[in-house]
Amino acid sequence: MPPVKKEVRPSSRAGRVRTPAFIKNLRGVRNWKEASAWLEYRGIEDIECITPDQAGIPRGKMMPSKKFTSNTSLALPSAVFMATISGGYPEDGNGFQYPEDDGDLKLLPDLSTLTVVPWEEDPTAAAICDLVHQDGRSVAFAPRNVLKRVIGAYDKLGLKPVVAPEIEFYLVQKNPDPDYPLTPPVGRSGRAIGGGAGYSIAGVNEFDELIDDIYHFSESQGLEIDTLIHEEGAGQLEINLRHGDPVELADQVFMFKRTIREAALKHEIYATFMAKPIQGQPGSAMHIHQSIIDKKTGRNIFTADDGSETEAFTHFIGGMQKHVPNALAMFAPYVNSYRRLTQGASAPVNTMWGYDNRTTAFRVPRSDPAARRVENRIPSSDANPYLAMAASLACGLIGMKNKAVATPPVVTTANEDQIDLPRGLLEAVDLLEADHELCEMLGNPFTTTYAAIKRAEFETFMEVISPWEREYLLLNV
Known part of the structure; x- marks a missing residue:
């Protein structure tokens, strides 16, 4: 039997190589x-x-x-x-x-x-x-640079924006033929997922293994999920991210979308961030919570020393009310996006604001004064996160610079009267180009490039004949 070798441990005095x-x-x-x-x-x-x-x-x-x-x-x-x-x-x-x-x-x-x-x-x-x-x-028209340009405009004023995005998405059955409608996936129960499961833990548990992979993939990349819930739609989930620097959070959303798609494919289903993937089901949003910090004091400029609202807070909302309709092409970037923005639905089509009022475009959640923020509920989950955050923060900054006056807060249902937003992509692009302050804030090289792309996408869409046209026009006109 060979002699047992003793393990030689380095002396505590010996120089150990530490892992940085x-x-x-x-x-x-x-x-x-x-x-x-x-x-x-x-x-x-x-x-x-x-x-x-x-x-x-x-x-x-x-x-x-x-x-x-x-x-x-x-x-x-x-x-x-x-x-x-x-x-x-x-x-x-x-x-x-x-x-x-x-x-x-x-x-x-x-x-x-x-x-x-x-x-x-x-x-x-x-x-x-x-x-x-x-x-x-x-490169002025690159989306990450557009967001940095807007952050730079805040920086010149000694301000730092803080954001927290919420991203909704659907899990759907694999759909290799785009001529067929999307359908909800089958969960662990063996049944296709139905709607009306908002905040249902059982709804989340239907996809336990997939969600475990989302968490595992996210942890491995240093991506921090705050909460995950089942939304109202059939197979619709929502992930909330912790608040932080806009570029870092846009990076996280950019990576999260990819991560969620990969996790879903591992389980033989699709994850989609289309704004309205399934007819008759709710749309998917990317809500953006926003507050502004004074870089010298570290304090939220929306809140005064006595805890009350500041003029900057109301001016920020006033800027959102005036300019967000003109920025809609970045919050609702595709023809499909406008199927989500319908009257009487959960997605706002107004420019109103209110305290903890989810029927308004701009909601002020209940919070401590130090955490006072404005939630932009208009963006859909198909939006480029860099451009959505850039546009939203740009609208608020223009409002603060111009001392825009906000309307009184709404305390009733705000989504059943008039529609204050463009009803289609081309109208949204026209409004963007006409808003010279917004174009300057985002950079004209970007807005001209983006507008040209959106018009070209619309023309491509117009080449497709829809089932609605075949159903109602084929034999009737």
């Missing part, structure tokens, strides 16, 4: 040296360098991790960020001009977003990138 704290970060490092160590520690083989396009779809490149850390120049054609959701391109006009050379734009990885991709079989990481020109200038 950043190595254990689930999300983000400070520099390229840390990035190399972080990747090596996890045995990462591939890196996804991604950035959101106008629709919020991840675009980018995949590469070996060694190439990622070797100061490689990453580039994508500018056309990628001028494409419609169907892959087409808009016509020149109304201030938009397609670049003749379709030159490259550079991807600059934001290392604070570096994280693992937990659903990949091979060790993989991802980093969200900013888009810049070859000379280093920020």
